[in-house]
Amino acid sequence: MPIGYNKIEVLVRLGRIRSNFRLLEAKGGRVMPVVKADAYGHGLWPVARALAEEGARTFAVGTVEEAADLRRAGCRAGIVSLLGPLDPWEYEALWEFGAIPMIGEFGRLEELARVASRMPGPLDIGLKFDTGMSRLGFSEADLPGLLDRISGLAGLRPVMVSSHLAAADVPDLAGFLDGQVQTFRRVVSAFKARGLEVEANLANSAAVMARPDLAFQGQRPGVSLYGANPFWGTDLAELGQGLEPAMEVSAPVIEVRDVARGQSVGYGCTHRVEENTRLAVVAAGYADGYSRGLSNRGWALVRGVRVPVVGRVCMQLLMLDVGRAPGVEPGDRAWLLGGDGPQAIRPEELAEWWGTIPYEVFCLLGLNRKKYV
Numbered sequence: 001m002p003i004g005y006n007k008i009e010v011l012v013r014l015g016r017i018r019s020n021f022r023l024l025e026a027k028g029g030r031v032m033p034v035v036k037a038d039a040y041g042h043g044l045w046p047v048a049r050a051l052a053e054e055g056a057r058t059f060a061v062g063t064v065e066e067a068a069d070l071r072r073a074g075c076r077a078g079i080v081s082l083l084g085p086l087d088p089w090e091y092e093a094l095w096e097f098g099a100i101p102m103i104g105e106f107g108r109l110e111e112l113a114r115v116a117s118r119m120p121g122p123l124d125i126g127l128k129f130d131t132g133m134s135r136l137g138f139s140e141a142d143l144p145g146l147l148d149r150i151s152g153l154a155g156l157r158p159v160m161v162s163s164h165l166a167a168a169d170v171p172d173l174a175g176f177l178d179g180q181v182q183t184f185r186r187v188v189s190a191f192k193a194r195g196l197e198v199e200a201n202l203a204n205s206a207a208v209m210a211r212p213d214l215a216f217q218g219q220r221p222g223v224s225l226y227g228a229n230p231f232w233g234t235d236l237a238e239l240g241q242g243l244e245p246a247m248e249v250s251a252p253v254i255e256v257r258d259v260a261r262g263q264s265v266g267y268g269c270t271h272r273v274e275e276n277t278r279l280a281v282v283a284a285g286y287a288d289g290y291s292r293g294l295s296n297r298g299w300a301l302v303r304g305v306r307v308p309v310v311g312r313v314c315m316q317l318l319m320l321d322v323g324r325a326p327g328v329e330p331g332d333r334a335w336l337l338g339g340d341g342p343q344a345i346r347p348e349e350l351a352e353w354w355g356t357i358p359y360e361v362f363c364l365l366g367l368n369r370k371k372y373v
C-alpha cells in the first residue's frame, strides 16, 4: 500500500493565540490586535474571529485591502488600517468598509478631505506621528498647522493618535524609547489642549510587556499574540513567560537512506558525512519558504529528537541527518517549527539559525497551506 504524504503544512493553534491575547490584556490596557500581513501568516479571518470572541473590539490591519477582506469575511469589530489609502479605489472603500485610516502626511489628508466632501457622512480617521522611526507620520513641528487644518474639516473626524516605537525590544536603547515617549506625550497633550477627544495608542509587543505605563487607551501588539517573545535572548526574556507559539510547521519524510563515512550530501558538496549514518529526505525547501540560508544550520524535530539539516536546502527538498533519531521512516513528519515535547523548535531559535526575526519566519512559512486547531 502506498504511503500518503501530506505536503508541508502550517498548523495554527488558535487556542494559543487566544491565551496570548488574554495574557497581554492581563498586563493592563486594552489590546488592539495587529493582524496585518494575513495575521503575520497565521490567517487574517480565523485569527480575528477567534480574538473577537475573546473580546477584541478593534483590529489593526496593514492595508485598506486587508480591511476590506476582513469586513467581507464577516468582521463586525472596528478596523484600523495602518497604511494607506494607497490605490485610488481605497479612498471610498474606507467609507464602504468602515475602516479608520492612519494618516501621516498632508498630501493624503487633503486627498481624503476632497473625497470626504462628496461622501454622505464623515469618516473617522487616525493621525500618525513620527517620533523616531523616520518612516511614516507627521512630525511634531507639523502639529500647529495640522491642528488648524483638521479643526476645519467637516468630513473627517480625528478619533485616534498614534506613533510607532523603533527600539522597545532593545533594553540598551531605553533612552531612545523615552525620547519617543516624551514626544508622543506632547503630541497627545496638544490634541487635548484643542479639545479634541482622541484615543492614543503607542505600544507594540515589547512595550506592552515591559512598559505598562505606556498603555494609553489602546495598545498594538502583533508578534507576541502569535507567541514570539520580543525579549528572547535578552536579560528581559522572562517578561515573555507564558507566551505560546501558535504556528507549527511540518513536512513529510519521503525517503530514508544509509550513507557511509566520507560521502558528500547535496549541491556543492557542502556537507561530508563523518561517520556512517542515515539521512531523511524531507519534502520541503526554499520554494516553500524554508530559506536556503538554513543549509547546514537549521534543525528539525523528528520522533521527538532534534536533528540537523545537512547539505544545502534545495527548492523542494532538504536532508536531515537522523543518525541519532532511531526508527525514522518514510511518512514520519519532520517538524521545521514547533513539534511536541521539550525539544519543540521555538520561532526565535529558527529565526536565529535563519539569520532573521520570528516576524519574517511567520510571514514566509505562513504562505503555505494552513490547518486550524
Ligand SMILES: *Cc1c(COP(=O)(O)O)cnc(C)c1O
Pocket: 034, 036, 082, 163, 164, 203, 204, 205, 206, 220, 221, 222, 223, 224
Ligand atoms: C506591526 C506593527 C505593530 C506590531 O508590532 P509588534 O512588534 O509585532 O508587536 C504595531 N504598530 C504598527 C504601526 C505596526 O506596523
